[in-house]
Amino acid sequence: MKQxxxxxxxxxxxxxITRYLEKKLARKYIQEILGIKKTRFFALVKxxxxxxxxxxxxxxxxxxxxxISKDIEINIVKELKLEKDLIKTKDVPIKYYNYSFIKDLLEQKYNQKVSLPTIIDRAKKNNFYFLRPKRKTHDREVLTNYPGELIQH
Known part of the structure; x- marks a missing residue:
């Protein structure tokens, strides 16, 4: 029982515990009632x-x-803006945000440790998030007359 x-x-x-100290109740009985082990019990006694x-x-x-602190929040948004500028530039072949890169950058540049879901959450809140396009269904028909022959149309 942790809580x-x-x-x-x-x-x-x-x-x-006072009944235990007065030797009216056994330690094991109290531990069983509380749902704790010996170490935790004696820490409470102490x-x-x-x-x-x-x-x-x-x-x-x-x-x-x-x-998270305001400094971390500001740095996340700042790096997302830089990433957005790279995405908008047609010369650079980047189409999507690289949140893992932003996470690593925050750790290296600012010494701020942030989880990836936090960065993605802040990106969604500040409109720095692109929905991935849905994949097209595979609608090719394959005709075969005998095993080993494949003709695609």
């Missing part, structure tokens, strides 16, 4: 012993995981 804070309250866990008044298992993220 202990979602299943139990601070008070419940504090109560179980935290409770260190600061019993402020003991808490609640968890809150310090930094949101789904957001």
């Amino acid at each position: 202990l804070h979602k299943k139990f309250t601070d008070y419940q866990i504090k109560e179980l 935290r409770l012993k260190d600061d019993p008044e402020n003991f808490s298992i609640s968890y809150s993220r310090r930094i949101p995981t789904r957001k």
